[in-house]
Amino acid sequence: MSELRTGEKISLLNGGFVTIKKELGRGGQGIVYLVDLNGQPKALKWYHNMPDVSFYNNLANNVMNGAPSSAFLWPERISERQKGSFGYVMALRPQNYFEFGNFLLAKKSFKSFQAMMAAAMKICNGFMMLHRFGYSYQDLNDGNFFIDPDTGDVLICDNDNVMPQGEKSGIMGKARYMAPEIVAGGIPDKYSDRFSLSVILFMLFYANHPFEGAKVVACPCMTEAYEKKFYGSEAVFIYDPNNKTNLPVRGIHQNVIRRWPVMPAELRDTFIREFSPEMLKNPQSRMIEQNWGKLIASLRDKLVICPHCGEETFIDEAKPQCMNCGRDVDVRRRLKLGLRTLLLTNGTRLFIDYDNTPDARVAVNPQDRNMLLLQNLTKEKWTAETPSGKVKSVEPNEFMPVKHGIKVGFNAANKGEIIINNQ
Amino acid sequence: MSLLDETVSVPRRTMTLFFMIDTSGSMAGSKIGAVNDAVVNVLPMLDEISVTNPDAEIKVAALEFSTGCNWLYNEPKLANEFVWQDVQANGLTSLGAACEELENKLSRSKGFMQSASGSFAPAIILLSDGAPTDNYEAGLAKLKANNWFKSAIKVAIAIGDDADKEVLAKFTGTNEAVFTVHNIDALKQIIRVVAVTSSQIGSKSSTAGDTTKQDQVISEVQNAVDNIDGAEVATKVDGSSYSDDWD
Numbered sequence A: 001m002s003e004l005r006t007g008e009k010i011s012l013l014n015g016g017f018v019t020i021k022k023e024l025g026r027g028g029q030g031i032v033y034l035v036d037l038n039g040q041p042k043a044l045k046w047y048h049n050m051p052d053v054s055f056y057n058n059l060a061n062n063v064m065n066g067a068p069s070s071a072f073l074w075p076e077r078i079s080e081r082q083k084g085s086f087g088y089v090m091a092l093r094p095q096n097y098f099e100f101g102n103f104l105l106a107k108k109s110f111k112s113f114q115a116m117m118a119a120a121m122k123i124c125n126g127f128m129m130l131h132r133f134g135y136s137y138q139d140l141n142d143g144n145f146f147i148d149p150d151t152g153d154v155l156i157c158d159n160d161n162v163m164p165q166g167e168k169s170g171i172m173g174k175a176r177y178m179a180p181e182i183v184a185g186g187i188p189d190k191y192s193d194r195f196s197l198s199v200i201l202f203m204l205f206y207a208n209h210p211f212e213g214a215k216v217v218a219c220p221c222m223t224e225a226y227e228k229k230f231y232g233s234e235a236v237f238i239y240d241p242n243n244k245t246n247l248p249v250r251g252i253h254q255n256v257i258r259r260w261p262v263m264p265a266e267l268r269d270t271f272i273r274e275f276s277p278e279m280l281k282n283p284q285s286r287m288i289e290q291n292w293g294k295l296i297a298s299l300r301d302k303l304v305i306c307p308h309c310g311e312e313t314f315i316d317e318a319k320p321q322c323m324n325c326g327r328d329v330d331v332r333r334r335l336k337l338g339l340r341t342l343l344l345t346n347g348t349r350l351f352i353d354y355d356n357t358p359d360a361r362v363a364v365n366p367q368d369r370n371m372l373l374l375q376n377l378t379k380e381k382w383t384a385e386t387p388s389g390k391v392k393s394v395e396p397n398e399f400m401p402v403k404h405g406i407k408v409g410f411n412a413a414n415k416g417e418i419i420i421n422n423q
Numbered sequence B: 001m002s003l004l005d006e007t008v009s010v011p012r013r014t015m016t017l018f019f020m021i022d023t024s025g026s027m028a029g030s031k032i033g034a035v036n037d038a039v040v041n042v043l044p045m046l047d048e049i050s051v052t053n054p055d056a057e058i059k060v061a062a063l064e065f066s067t068g069c070n071w072l073y074n075e076p077k078l079a080n081e082f083v084w085q086d087v088q089a090n091g092l093t094s095l096g097a098a099c100e101e102l103e104n105k106l107s108r109s110k111g112f113m114q115s116a117s118g119s120f121a122p123a124i125i126l127l128s129d130g131a132p133t134d135n136y137e138a139g140l141a142k143l144k145a146n147n148w149f150k151s152a153i154k155v156a157i158a159i160g161d162d163a164d165k166e167v168l169a170k171f172t173g174t175n176e177a178v179f180t181v182h183n184i185d186a187l188k189q190i191i192r193v194v195a196v197t198s199s200q201i202g203s204k205s206s207t208a209g210d211t212t213k214q215d216q217v218i219s220e221v222q223n224a225v226d227n228i229d230g231a232e233v234a235t236k237v238d239g240s241s242y243s244d245d246w247d
Ligand SMILES: [Zn+2]
Pocket: A306, A307, A308, A309, A310, A311, A313, A322, A323, A324, A325, A326, A327
């Protein structure tokens, strides 16, 4: 085991060095130090023992290729091999990010559904970029995700085990988060990552595990052999419509029992499909990240502020009621954006693109309480065209009226039209 | 009030960490002092692993054995509620009786393993500096037939050369899980390493693949032992006799 002292200098591959400031934490694999790199504070993960050459080379490669997206706290520099081990440099994790486990333990909770949706979108996008780079994420578990509860921004850590698909790092994820075929001993790839992604998203939305219901609770001792069954060969989704042996248990799986019926139907349908026995057995038919992204965007389009109680609610268009106060919500005002329909109520924020930053805010006209306005929260000006053909520009921070038939160009890629039903 | 404000913690399983401590006469003095000191200091670390763990909470139980045997509490306690009363050393080494007593408690209906949302297999740490003075084989045979014991993480710490490592290996099922210490400082360190490692691994959902939790604990403790002066794995491979022939 190799430990470093304050003031020690560690030379980096391709030149330069970091200076050890203090220990930040330690785990099974290594110790994380606060270090100084050319005056910048950084983190250094230093391995207890010298990992093998292929591990070192893989990590050096990952450093060279750079982070797939801003969701990753990616290795920035790798040290030379020295003092019986080596390490890698990464950015420090900001204070306002908390382990996903803290959310599961209800020590932290999302400030809003908007933040929850942002987290889901960011994770999805991170996985999409990871796969685009040809990697797979091998040791996925609740300790790898850090989330800002206010904004939903996500940082995925422990990326030293990220490997090109088809290769095995030897450090395996927790059975609870792994695809059945990996629990059975397979090598992780993008298909198994997609399963893990759906588990993480389910837990993010419903705060319980998709395969832990009555059947699993009944097991007095969760031995490794049983874990292989419950998360592998005999996994049963808790809301499998054709197999009710593993339903959630009142008093134990409270969150999912409370949230399952009130969250949007398309989310329910997606999980029922993704966790069906057929999909568990056919990794290649699992939903791709891009479609998860579309689904999350569509959920977000129906997430509005209830005009009665002021809370956020998802709207089921067949029955537009607030999921908190139960009162009817007026969602006649909409923005059509290609195939999407964004519902407009006072206070609701709109996400036109997928970058997790609100692009517009709905407000009420102080002169006419019946008229809603749209505020431009972007840095670009919008171009609006009225039904009579007048063209107006809406500068950043300026407002435009929500009137039937107005066409809005948000940017080159996104053009929408305001629709008010029953007019 | 938003739905999000109603969120409660996910259900957690329970992982019980058992200490089985030899308090026979030969342990008197610095050995038992070191055990008392080490356990007191490791409890807060176990508490920290427990409170931040979404898979399971950790409880602690301790059985001391000498001429007879005795539980420090009559149920497993959360680490932060476990007030360690220093154990005293005198009398014989009734390992067989201790095995039988542990077997009794490794049961859901009549023992310690009750938990509404289930358990993970326990982790059991046996510490001894001598050889059993009773008919340990009968007690151990009963224990080995117990399903909780079968799937438990089992580690033994042999204190000094008088400890009967063969017996300890029979208990753990492999001599790789028997760690020998030769001085007081090493004893304290190994108790910490073994308790923390087996709690960390035992209280988490297992990893996908073929490595068992017991194997993971053994390999992590072995890594740590290499850096503890005066601690060793029972079967250290000796390559020295080959060095000339194979250069
Ligand atoms: Zn409401």
